[in-house]
Amino acid sequence: MLGLTVPLWTFTAEGAWTDGLVLAVVLALVVRPVVMAVLLSRMRMSTGERVFLAFTGLKGAVPVLLGSYIVSSQVADADRLYDIVFVVVVFSVVVQGSLVPTVARWCRVPTRSVELEPWALGVRLRDRPEGVARHVVAEGSPADGATVEELDIGEDTWISLVVREGRLLPVSGSTRLRTGDEVLLLTGDDEKTCAQLFTSHPT
Incomplete structure (x- = not known):
């Protein structure tokens, strides 16, 4: 990949470090906040939320890909321009990215940690399938606390999957x-x- 073959020893000689860092700071602290202020002006948001959105917005693969087009087009100073793009991306990902949790606390934007879910089961169909239903067991419903064989679901109905707290249960x-x-x-x-078996009913 082109993004992994950047000759770092040429950055100082060509001035890519200086130009890239200056451009990154201007984009992060001036250009993006001004643009976001205009775009968010009509939205109902708190000041903290506006500041948080203005600061975030990490840039990575797309700028590097667009920068590679400069090199492949063989324009003047293509290598230097690509190096500048690379510096801007590194600044955005490393500096802005590492400060996102801190800025969120300053702006009082609630965040939460989410456990990784490496496994997912999903089927996408063009039309809604007949005879397939998904329900969540409600507290106090007939299904709450009942075994599968105790449910009056009929002879032509069976439970295919049961997911509990992100884990797939064997069904019997x-x-x-x-x-x-x-x-x-x-x-x-x-x-x-x-x-009705999975829905709570008022007494």
């Missing part, structure tokens, strides 16, 4: 459901009838 007749479980059913019966 003795599998006991609880609040928050995501259940995928394959059914030939009325979907509304099955849905």
Whole structure:
């Protein structure tokens, strides 16, 4: 990849470090805040949220790719221009990227840590499939605390998947459901009838 073959020892000789850092600071502290102030002027946001959006907005692969077009087009000073782009990207990712949590606290923008979810099951279909239903077990519903075999889901319906707290459970007749479980059913019966099993009803 072109972005991995930048000769760092030529930066000082060609002035790429100085020009790149100056451009990066101007983009981060002047150009982007002014542009974002105009774009966000009609949106209902707090001052902290506006400042946070103006500071963030990391730039990486796309600028490097566009910079590679300069080199492939063989324009004047192509290598130096590409080096400047590289410096701007490094500044944006390393400096701005590392300061995002700190700026979020200063601006009182709530953030939270999210555990990695390396596994995902998903099927995308053109049309909504017949006989497939997804329900979440509600607290106090007939399914809450019941085993699969205790549910009156009919002979033509079976539970295909149960997901609990991001983990896939093996499904058998003795599998006991609880609040928050995501259940995928394959059914030939009325979907509304099955849905009532997973919905809490006022007493």
